[in-house]
Amino acid sequence: MEPAQNPLDVSIVIPVYNEFDNLPDLVEQVEKAMTPANVKWELICVDDGSRDGSDRRLAELAEARPWLKPLYLNRNYGQSTAMQAGFDAAAGNVLITLDGDLQNDPADIPRLLKELEAHPEIDVLSGWRKDRQDRTLSRKIPSRIANALISKVTGVSLHDYGCSLKLYRREALANVKIYGELHRFIPALAAQFGARVMELPVNHRARTRGVSKYGIDRTIRVLLDLLWVKFLLRFLHRPMHAFGSVGAVMLVPGLLALAYLVGLKLFTGADIGHRPLLLLGVMFTLMGAQFIGMGLLGEMLTRIYHEPAGQKQYVLRDAPRKSGVR
Structure with missing residues (x-):
């Protein structure tokens, strides 16, 4: 205003x-x-x-x-x-x-x-x-x-x-x-x-x-x-912290589940194609990657907002505050 x-x-x-x-x-x-x-x-x-x-x-x-x-x-x-x-x-x-x-x-x-x-x-x-x-x-x-x-x-x-x-x-x-x-x-x-x-x-x-x-x-x-x-x-100035944290929580278990199944297939020859864990691992991996991608997109939008438009991330005041009120 x-x-x-x-x-x-x-x-x-x-x-x-x-x-x-x-x-x-x-x-x-x-x-x-x-x-x-x-x-x-x-x-x-x-x-x-x-x-x-x-x-x-x-x-x-x-x-x-x-x-x-x-x-x-x-x-x-x-x-x-x-x-x-x-x-x-x-x-x-x-x-x-x-x-x-x-x-x-x-x-x-x-x-x-x-x-x-x-x-x-x-x-x-x-x-x-x-x-x-x-x-x-x-x-x-x-x-x-x-x-x-x-x-x-x-x-x-x-x-x-x-x-x-x-x-x-x-x-x-x-x-x-x-x-x-x-x-x-x-x-x-x-x-x-x-x-x-x-x-x-x-x-x-x-x-x-x-x-x-x-x-x-x-x-x-x-x-x-x-x-x-x-x-x-x-999270306005750090959207990656919001979306990236959720993405990591999903991506890490998803990758671990897929790595376990790959190892099971390579070393034991077990059939993993019909295991629910495979679908769960794929779903978590994809959702985690999407959230991290949203965080990266948010970071880019934050910089587009602040840098070309000259929008500052802070507000200055003219003098120190008076004491007595928190």
Whole structure:
């Protein structure tokens, strides 16, 4: 994300999908929270291909509000893409995200801004819905399991990865691009480039209008995305270590099995053509060679990405970090 030429203090980014009834209250509550905050701010609402007229309502609301900047995606791309579109259009030094369903409380934003200002060493301030107003069996328990798993895999420990209310310093997102369903992993992706993350409790409200966009299929998507994030964090610059290790585990037993059968044939004349071990050895050898080949291809792609395009493998900072926060 390129720095803005004339940055504001704060850009609030809200992905919107079929929130026609919530939009007037959402805009009003954001305005009520930010007007006395004594900062220059803008509200970017990204309509993610809504089908209920949310785009038209956003246009109406923006007519008398110069700080409200609607964006309209051509179709429903998903929350991550909508959020990235908002980040690309944002002009603020601090970027704030929250949901458009009014379950996040905009009144929390000024308090979180003060906390971020009080901790200059922090790059990402993540909300924690400590008193979450959702169903226990279908939402709370799966969320706790997912948060524990994500924290374990990524090494960035948070109680609530799913809370959309988060504050980011612009530089923390400079090297982060999100797509698919990666929006919930932004703190971990930012931490890969050295961002410091802190978590604070925020208010959470029950949904009163509209329909939740999340179902049980989200759990499957989270697990698949977590596998990708794990690979990204650990093996992005050394894919041979990932694919090569799996290939070696398969190739070595395969070659040993084939060597045993060849020796058996040469020294005893035994018939090995119908032995299951022969098929197993061939299969392991071929699969192992394929994985090692994938690792070599990954190494080549890594170098193509970094060398001709000039993409550095590291990020420098201007000065030493302040002490006190890990």
